[in-house]
Structures are given as structure tokens and as C-alpha cells.
Amino acid sequence: MLENAHITSAHPRILDVKNLSTSFDVAGKQLKAVDNVSFHLNQGEVLGIVGESGSGKSITLRSIIGLSRRYGEVTGEVNWQGENLVAMLERDLRKVRGKDIAMIFQEPMSSLNPLLTVGLQIGENLVEHTSLDKPGRRRRSIELLEMVGIPDAENRLNDYPHQFSGGMRQRVMIAIALASNPKLLLADEPTTALDVTIQKQILKLILDLSKDLGMAVILVTHDLGVAAQTCDRLAVMYGGKLVETGATREVLRAPKHRYTMGLLQSVPENIEPRTPLFSLPGTPPSLMNLPLGCAFAPRCAHSVADCAEKKPPLIGEQHQVACFNPTNSGEATKGVA
Amino acid sequence: MSSLSYFISRLLQIIPTFLIVMVIIFLLVRALPGDPAIAMADAKATAEQLEQIRERLGLHEPIWVQFAYFVKNVFTGNLGDSILMKAPVTEVILERLPASGFLALYAVLFSLLIAGPLAFVAALNRNGWIDVGIRSVFQIGLSTPVFYIGLLLLTFLAAQMRWFPVGGYGTTFWEHMYHLLLPALTVALYTSAIIMRNLRSSVIEVMDAEYVQFARAKGLPEHVILGRHILRNALISTVTLLGLSIGNLMSGTLVTETVFAVPGVGRLMLDAIFARDYPLIQGLTLTFAVLVSLIFLLTDMIQAMLDPRLRVS
Numbered sequence: 122m123l124e125n126a127h128i129t130s131a132h133p134r135i136l137d138v139k140n141l142s143t144s145f146d147v148a149g150k151q152l153k154a155v156d157n158v159s160f161h162l163n164q165g166e167v168l169g170i171v172g173e174s175g176s177g178k179s180i181t182l183r184s185i186i187g188l189s190r191r192y193g194e195v196t197g198e199v200n201w202q203g204e205n206l207v208a209m210l211e212r213d214l215r216k217v218r219g220k221d222i223a224m225i226f227q228e229p230m231s232s233l234n235p236l237l238t239v240g241l242q243i244g245e246n247l248v249e250h251t252s253l254d255k256p257g258r259r260r261r262s263i264e265l266l267e268m269v270g271i272p273d274a275e276n277r278l279n280d281y282p283h284q285f286s287g288g289m290r291q292r293v294m295i296a297i298a299l300a301s302n303p304k305l306l307l308a309d310e311p312t313t314a315l316d317v318t319i320q321k322q323i324l325k326l327i328l329d330l331s332k333d334l335g336m337a338v339i340l341v342t343h344d345l346g347v348a349a350q351t352c353d354r355l356a357v358m359y360g361g362k363l364v365e366t367g368a369t370r371e372v373l374r375a376p377k378h379r380y381t382m383g384l385l386q387s388v389p390e391n392i393e394p395r396t397p398l399f400s401l402p403g404t405p406p407s408l409m410n411l412p413l414g415c416a417f418a419p420r421c422a423h424s425v426a427d428c429a430e431k432k433p434p435l436i437g438e439q440h441q442v443a444c445f446n447p448t449n450s451g452e453a454t455k456g457v458a
Numbered sequence: 459m460s461s462l463s464y465f466i467s468r469l470l471q472i473i474p475t476f477l478i479v480m481v482i483i484f485l486l487v488r489a490l491p492g493d494p495a496i497a498m499a500d501a502k503a504t505a506e507q508l509e510q511i512r513e514r515l516g517l518h519e520p521i522w523v524q525f526a527y528f529v530k531n532v533f534t535g536n537l538g539d540s541i542l543m544k545a546p547v548t549e550v551i552l553e554r555l556p557a558s559g560f561l562a563l564y565a566v567l568f569s570l571l572i573a574g575p576l577a578f579v580a581a582l583n584r585n586g587w588i589d590v591g592i593r594s595v596f597q598i599g600l601s602t603p604v605f606y607i608g609l610l611l612l613t614f615l616a617a618q619m620r621w622f623p624v625g626g627y628g629t630t631f632w633e634h635m636y637h638l639l640l641p642a643l644t645v646a647l648y649t650s651a652i653i654m655r656n657l658r659s660s661v662i663e664v665m666d667a668e669y670v671q672f673a674r675a676k677g678l679p680e681h682v683i684l685g686r687h688i689l690r691n692a693l694i695s696t697v698t699l700l701g702l703s704i705g706n707l708m709s710g711t712l713v714t715e716t717v718f719a720v721p722g723v724g725r726l727m728l729d730a731i732f733a734r735d736y737p738l739i740q741g742l743t744l745t746f747a748v749l750v751s752l753i754f755l756l757t758d759m760i761q762a763m764l765d766p767r768l769r770v771s
């Protein structure tokens with residue numbers, strides 16, 4: 122996929138995130154979960170945000186539609202259809218949430234209200250964002266359940282979440298999210314809690330829907346394999362910052378950041394049985410106690426003098442990296458999938 | 459259909475409960491020291507006369523036959539005569555039950571009206587000064603004995619200010635409401651403290667649940683999120699607690715009914731104990747057991763109505 126294809130008028134830029142930061146007050150100390158993150162998204166594009174647990178990817182997603190506001194302070198810009206969502210009042214933001222920008226969560230088990238029927242949980246979305254009457258909402262609900270591949274949709278409207286299997290629940294959640302034809306779907310680890318075979322089905326479903334409905338997707342995942350199969354572009358996060366962005370193929374074939382390279386090396390592929398896997402030395406930094414310079418420096422085998430003192434800026438055109446000593450293009454590593 | 463079979467099976471479960479309760483009460487009364495025949499006869503009775511009384515009471519029959527008689531009597535509403543009140547036990551209890559029932563329901567209503575809104579206000583202002591204030595006040599309510607609060611209310615609002623009667627029950631509905639206001643408030647102060655704490659923490663827990671985040675991500679207005687998604691889920695554990703505390707209330711009213719001179723079963727129990735009126739004690743114990751079982755049954759039903767996951771039998 123050519124990088125330039127995204128910037129043509131057929132794929133206008135729909136989301137522009139600039140210097141997004143989110144910090145929480147934890148025991149009197151400022152915890153910066155998302156630190157100055159900037160990225161953009163074109164219409165119909167699938168962007169993957171990858172990183173380990175605690176790298177800030179989930180909070181980035183939640184900050185886009187203001188779900189993090191209640192818990193901490195969000196600054197920067199999230200430009201969506203000519204408006205900055207960060208500055209928007211809660212009342213107005215509510216009309217964007219669930220309508221133009223929908224979100225699905227990691228745990229289909231705990232993300233659906235156990236006490237309400239599936240029909241009601243789809244319906245309440247339609248009440249809020251459409252002018253459909255009751256029979257119309259019912260028809261639309263059935264249509265949505267059929268669209269995400271739930272058999273016998275009409276009879277399942279009156280069922281409760283616990284009467285569905287894990288994969289089916291995730292489909293229900295997607296149906297709810299798609300209720301009012303969103304232009305952007307935020308997917309927070311949508312397949313992590315599922316079996317591998319179900320994972321594939323759900324990812325395929327999300328991709329097909331994205332293609333059919335022309336819906337852009339931001340997929341947060343810690344699974345590089347999933348990201349490789351699904352995303353047009355990747356953004357790698359570490360310690361609350363973006364460390365590398367670029368077309369999926371570029372990033373996987375020629376990673377520039379040492380962290381991305383380490384992640385790729387720890388993916389098992391074409392190896393002999395019982396060979397120890399590569400694992401990055403050390404652990405991710407605590408957000409309460411980030412180093413002065415590059416957050417990855419303490420675990421990096423290639424750090425230079427600047428790394429400990431200054432934070433490397435994210436630089437580059439299409440393939441960006443935040444590193445003082447990036448890998449050269451000669452140091453290629455094996456790709457994934 | 460599955461919910462109907464759940465209700466039926468839950469209803470059937472009450473039968474063994476009642477049987478066990480009857481066995482315990484039957485054995486307890488027989489374990490009490492003293493010979494009922496001697497208690498009933500006068501001091502000059504001969505051994506022969508005592509034997510006659512024993513025969514009349516069926517005391518020479520094997521114990522399981524006696525138990526069968528007991529069960530039959532319970533189901534026909536024949537619980538014997540009260541020594542103290544000189545009237546059939548069933549009649550005495552039925553006469554006193556309405557006042558206690560009224561007081562209990564009144565107290566529950568008060569508890570919910572006090573605890574419900576305050577729990578929400580506290581939870582929504584978690585750790586703010588409003589939350590801390592509400593919790594501190596209830597902490598005082600929780601750590602002060604019920605009878606003491608009752609006495610304070612009685613002394614100031616009834617005896618000194620003369621806004622309320624110092625006792626009694628009245629005859630009409632509105633008189634009941636007026637007479638039982640202070641006793642109900644006394645009981646409610648304690649119960650609402652327990653309910654408030656429980657509801658506050660379950661609201662806080664539910665507020666951070668993923669399905670509430672998801673509801674918010676759907677763009678639902680805050681009142682829908684609060685009413686439909688938070689309140690219902692938070693209520694589930696509180697309903698259980700409410701059921702348990704109504705069970706407790708039956709004995710809690712014992713003190714309150716005494717302080718406020720309410721002619722209810724709580725005070726009757728106290729009088730029966732002091733007078734060693736065994737038939738009455740037995741009848742009251744049985745009544746309390748039946749009432750508590752019914753309340754627990756009702757609690758389970760309400761929970762099953764709230765939570766579809768429980769409707770599996």
C-alpha cells in the first residue's frame with residue numbers, strides 16, 4: 122500500500138490529534154499517562170496503536186472522546202470535523218460519542234450491562250442518536266445483529282449478555298457501536314479476551330465493516346501479529362509517548378526504533394521448537410517515575426550520551442521515529458506475517 | 459419460562475425451612491427445665507392428678523407422636539393458650555402483629571428515603587467534603603445504641619416540645635403514621651446508616667465498571683447512565699442487605715417498641731419472656747421465623763427481577 126494513497130482527496134484526513142496529553146493525580150503526584158502524542162487518520166484507514174500494557178495506548182483512545190476527562194486532565198487538540206473535541210463541552214461531546222465516533226472495549230463480558238437485554242442496549246443508542254420510532258429501532262437492531270453475524274437475530278434481541286458466548290458478545294458490542302453509522306471506530310484490544318480462532322473472525326468482521334461502511338478504525342493492541350494483519354499504519358507507544366509511526370509494512374520491515382525492533386524480535390516465527398524466545402531486558406518504566414531522557418534508554422543496548430538527558434523528538438516524514446540513535450536501514454529484521 | 463420455574467422452585471424451598479424451624483422450636487420447648495404438669499396444676503395436686511394432666515397434654519406419648527400433634531396444631535393455627543394474656547396465642551399474636559408490621563415498613567421506607575439519595579450524593583462526590591460529612595454523621599448513628607437515640611427523640615421531641623405522643627399506636631392510618639413517626643425514625647437511623655454505606659460503595663464500584671464506560675462512550679445522557687446503568691446494578695447487593703436488616707429489624711423493634719410503648723409483637727415477646735409464658739414464646743418464635751423466611755423469599759424474588767443471571771433454576 123502506497124503511503125501517498127492516503128493523502129489524496131479520495132481519502133481526506135478526518136482526525137488530527139495534536140500534542141495530546143493526559144495526566145492523572147495519583148496520591149498528590151502527577152502521572153502523565155499520555156505525553157504529547159500527535160497523529161492523524163484518513164478516511165477509511167486502519168491505524169494500529171501498539172505497545173505493552175501501561176504504555177498509554179488505551180488512555181490515548183479514551184482521551185480522544187473525552188472518557189478520561191472525569192479522571193484526569195486532558196490537554197492538546199483532537200481535531201474532528203473542524204472542531205476540537207478536547208475543548209468541547211461534555212454536553213456537545215456526547216453528540217459525537219456513539220454517533221460519529223464509536224468505541225468498543227476489551228472485555229465483552231464486563232462491557233455489556235449484565236442486567237439489560239441486548240435489544241435495549243442497542244436501542245438506547247438509537248434513541249440517543251437517531252430519530253427512529255420504536256418499530257424502526259427494532260428493525261434497525263435486527264439489521265445490526267445480522268450485519269455482525271448473529272444468527273436468529275430477531276429472537277436474540279430479548280436475550281441478556283450472559284446468554285451469549287464470548288465471541289458473540291464481542292459481535293453484540295460491535296453492533297451497538299455501529300448503531301448510528303460512525304465514521305470512526307475506536308477499538309480497545311477488541312480481541313485480547315477471545316480465543317485465537319474467534320480473534321480472527323472478529324478482526325475480519327471489523328475490517329470488512331470498515332471497508333463496507335467506509336469507516337476509519339483505530340485499533341489498540343499489544344499483539345504485533347494482529348496489528349500486522351489489520352492495520353494500514355502503525356503507531357508504537359512507549360512510556361506514554363509515540364516512539365515510531367509509519368506504514369505497517371515499513372515499520373515491520375525496517376523498524377527504526379530500538380524498542381520496535383525488540384518487540385518484533387520477541388514474536389515467535391519460523392523458529393525451532395524449544396528455542397528460547399528473545400525478550401527485551403528489563404521492564405517498562407513506571408509512569409510515576411519516568412527517566413529524564415528517553416523512557417526506553419534504561420533498557421536500550423544502543424543508547425548514546427543524549428538519551429539519558431533529553432527526550433528525543435518524533436522526526437521524519439512518512440516514517441517517523443523518536444530516537445537519537447535509530448537503526449540504519451541495513452539492519453533489517455525479519456517481518457511479521 | 460425459566461424465570462417462572464425459578465420462582466416456583468424458590469417457593470418450594472421454604473417448606474424444608476419451615477420444617478426445620480418447627481423441629482428446633484419443638485425441641486427447645488421440651489429442653490426447658492421444669493414439668494409443665496406441675497406448672498399447670500396447683501401446689502396441692504396429688505401424683506395422680508399430675509398424671510392425669512400429663513395424659514391430657516399427651517406427654518406420655520412417644521416424642522415423634524408429640525411432634526406430629528405439634529405440626530398439626532401449628533397448621534390448624536392452634537398454638538395453645540397464653541398464660542400471661544389468658545387467651546389463645548394465635549389471637550394474641552394476630553392482635554399485636556399489625557403495629558409491628560406497620561413500624562417495620564415505616565422504618566424501611568424512612569431508611570430508603572434517607573439512605574438512597576445520600577448514598578448517591580456521597581458516591582458522586584467521592585472523598586469530597588460532602589462525602590466525608592455524610593459518612594461521619596452516619597458513623598455517629600451507627601455507633602450510638604438504638605434505645606439511646608430513641609430516648610433522646612422521646613425526651614426532646616415528645617416530652618419537652620410535645621410535638622409527638624410519647625407512646626401508643628392510635629386507631630386510624632394517619633394516627634399510626636403520627637404515633638409511629640419517632641419509633642420508625644429511631645429504627646431507620648440505624649438501618650439507613652448500614653444501607654447508606656453499602657449503597658455508596660456499590661455505586662462507586664459500579665461507576666467505574668466497564669459497562670458504564672461503554673454506556674458513556676455510546677453518548678448516553680448522564681441521567682440515563684445513572685438511572686439505568688448505575689442504580690440498578692448498585693441496588694443488587696443492597697437489596698440483600700435490606701432483606702437481612704428487615705430480619706434484624708424484627709428484633710430491633712423489640713427495644714424500640716419498649717421505649718416508645720408500641721403495642722407490637724416485639725414488646726409482647728419481652729413480656730412473654732419475663733412471665734415465662736412458654737406457649738406465647740413458642741408462638742412468637744414461630745411467627746418471627748415464618749416472617750423472616752418470607753422476607754428472605756421476597757428479597758430473592760426482587761433480586762431475580764433485577765438480575766436475569768439469577769433466574770436460572
